[in-house]
């Protein structure tokens with residue numbers, strides 16, 4: 001065998017996350033449950049089911065809102081939960097203001113665990129200019145070495161550029177990263193386009209999405225830990241040219 005190049009085989013060392021409904025949630029199910037006296041897990045399942053419907057069938061309106069989206073969403077949730085409620089009130093209650101966002105219960109511990117395992121964490125989010133303030137208020141900047149928001153960089157998932165922008169800031173290659181998100185169309189397809197392995201979070205059985213195929217699937221962020229083992233020192237291999 002001829003003397004060859006020395007090539008470092010590197011393990012994954014970066015975990016990038018989507019923000020909305022992955023690391024944080026809009027607290028809609030709790031508000032609906034409190035106001036209308038339904039169980040929170042039932043409200044959560046209804047919210048997720050209607051979210052999925054829009055995510056899969058009306059992606060543009062799901063992403064950008066507008067029109068009568070809020071009212072249609074409320075009609076569907078009201079119907080599923082069998083609420084004797086004014087749909088306008090349901091729609092209003094489900095509006096998520098910047099101050100309503102909360103961390104997912106397990107997010108902080110998982111981010112800390114990944115950091116302890118040697119991973120660098122980051123955010124890649126489709127969000128308005130309010131995104132950075134929300135992330136800071138919730139303390140995500142303490143865990144994330146980079147926070148990339150679509151409104152700041154001018155690219156929106158599933159465009160690969162928003163992912164490669166984050167990788168460039170971290171000096172990392174696509175194969176060194178995982179991307180964790182809850183939206184098949186933006187997160188899984190986008191990460192794949194950028195050459196990053198996607199992990200899809202499906203908290204209440206929203207799948208199957210058409211074509212999700214062999215995408216790693218986890219029920220919550222704890223599941224990500226199985227895809228991000230402790231980082232070990234990179235072995236050096238000499239390979240022939």
Ligand SMILES: [Mg+2]
Pocket residue numbers: 018019020021022181182183
């Ligand atoms: Mg999301």
